[in-house]
Amino acid sequence: MRSVAIDIGNTGTKYGIFSEEGALVRQGYFEGQDQLPEELLNQAFAHAIVASVAQSTQPIQQRLSVTGKLVELTAQTALPVSNRYKTPQTLGVDRIAGAVGASYLFPNRNCLVFDAGTCITHDFIDSEGCYQGGGISPGLTMKFKALHTFTQRLPLVQRTGDAFPLTGQTTEESIRSGVLAGTVAELNGFIQAYTEKAADLVVILCGGDAGFFESNLKGRIFVIPELVLIGLHRILTHNV
Known part of the structure; x- marks a missing residue:
């Protein structure tokens, strides 16, 4: 069944x-x-x-x-990995599920997971199956909306396609550069920092904007849209 x-x-x-x-x-x-x-x-x-x-x-x-x-899935649910997060009761269930999925698919590897959706989260789980934590920042759509909402004159810019200028020559282009090029640089910076920290690093992308980052980030990236579902099923199996 x-x-x-x-x-x-x-x-x-x-x-x-x-x-x-x-x-x-x-x-x-x-x-x-x-x-x-x-x-x-x-x-x-x-x-x-x-x-x-x-x-x-x-x-x-x-x-x-x-x-x-x-x-x-709550903070009290038994996990097939070790959770080193200091406040597990505040940890997003999607984050820990993504980390569990990464550890299951890439056993004995250091894994960095980016979930690019409403927010962009990054989560690190080491080669011993220990979830160490990560970070949370606004997603692409949230950034575009924030620039419009919290200023008097900046327009609401929609992300159309994956292309963006490095140097914007109009206000709309400048917003696209700041949001899109800036966020790509942000993720590339995290990848570089974790690569220096953890040998043999596997970088995994999921979430609605994963396709955009796949085509713009440096290095080898695994795009696994179903990562969180796989992690949830792994947690379920651990509890049955």
Whole structure:
């Protein structure tokens, strides 16, 4: 019987359906907890895990049919990695799930995970399976909106395509340079710093803006959109 992992984010919800052998066989996305896809409502699952960075998970939990264990990922949930975060109760569940997924896919490797969504997070898990922490900064859309919202005259610029000027020659180009080129430089700086700190570093990207960074960051990058779902399923397996 299949299992399901559900990741409730700031802007929408992702889900992954896993086979009995642990393979990800279906995944999808929906908005609003009252809009559960039919494939989640019309079958019973052996086990399930639900994680949320914002909303309550109860509406979804109540609508799932689970014959075995239903896990809500919290700071008290047992993990297959060691968590060195000083305030685990404040750690985003998507961050720890991404780190678990990276450690599972790249065992005995130092992993740096960037999740480029509403926020851009980076998380480091070492080759011994110890999650060390990371950082949080505004995502691309948030940066564009902040420049418009907190100034009197700067326009709201939309990200159209992946190209950006290094030297902006209009106000719109200057904003695109500052946000896009600036954030690329930010991530390249983190990669360089962690490369100097951790040998044999694996850099992994996920999140809605992962494609933009894949084409603009230096070095070898693994883009794994389903990383958080894989990590959630690994945590579920650890708790069954």
